[in-house]
Amino acid sequence: MMTDEITRGIFEINVYRDFCKACGLCVAWCPNDVLAPDAEDYPLTPGLDQCTGCKLCEWHCPDFAIEIIAPGSEVVDVDSLVHAQ
């Protein structure tokens, strides 16, 4: 039996507005309506509790602007990377 229960709601999503170009790919590929566009087409996360961590948005983002964070995974502060230069 390969019916592992899908875990929802434990993931966090970071959107880096400095890099995002509002192309809408992440919103279009999200299978669970986690993401929704705001007035300027930047992604918002109204359905965060439905996120299963499939990372389709992260993989389809051409601009390194969205990130799914599973509990316990290592994350770097991107702002500090930008300003370190």
Next chain:
Amino acid sequence: MTLQTSLTLRDYIRVERLPTTWCAGCGLGIILNCIVQAVDHRGLEKDEVSMVSGIGCTGRMSGYVDFNTIHTTHGRAPAFATGLKMAQPDMTVLTVMGDGDAMSIGGNHLVHAMRRNIGMVAIVVNNNVYGLTGGQSSPTTPIGGVSTTSKAGSIERPMDLEALARTLRAPFFARATVNHTASLVKLVERAIEVDCFALIEVISNCHILYGRMNGSPDAVDMIAAMDSETRPTNPALERRKRLPLRVTSSGTKIGADIVDSGDAQMEDLAGRGVIWDRTGSDDLSHRYRDWAKRQA
């Protein structure tokens, strides 16, 4: 496991150059991400990897990665990569080219890099059009494809990179689209491993120029179409039928009977998208180094 975006940015990307100059939704960013993931999966140090790129939208890619990078003249990326590989046979050389860069302006260099079997990973990003210069028709614009220089639809037969690679006996050829990201990572990973001339054609989207003139001005539509329009062909081989990835708009189909190199073995059960992989071939740079050692 895939690398988190912020770790990718820290480890492999020149963050100060972001955001990229590419249009919103351009597949080149997805390809860049996939290449970086593949390098990470291989566990290569940044100093062991170099990226050579030509001119065009694709040529910008070498500016964003934190490897050894060369941004070369138009179409001459394989030539520069050949020199690099001869001097440093153990370096992983990633050559990134666009369709016009690789097949039109630099066609001769690509051909001879394939003929010599230089151990590089050549990634040809095929978006059917010259994107940077304003949407002129490129060697891969399909028949009927509207571009700035073919307003009534292209009447030329498009070039088939697969046929070229077959004729020149490139040891590894694979094809993916920017929609098949996981598969693309696997292909690049595998191409790095084979250590001979590995050619990957990546079908990308230019919705701003090509898509707008051909009825799908949206990146989402165009990438979604890649999922629906790609189909398995080659009915002669039932087992391979579901494996190779072909695109309906890529023009002339070729038979499976064109090439049969007796010494090399075709590997059918490769990952999805690998059209052929002749294992056991030896690239020129290592052969040259061995020869030079024997002379000394």
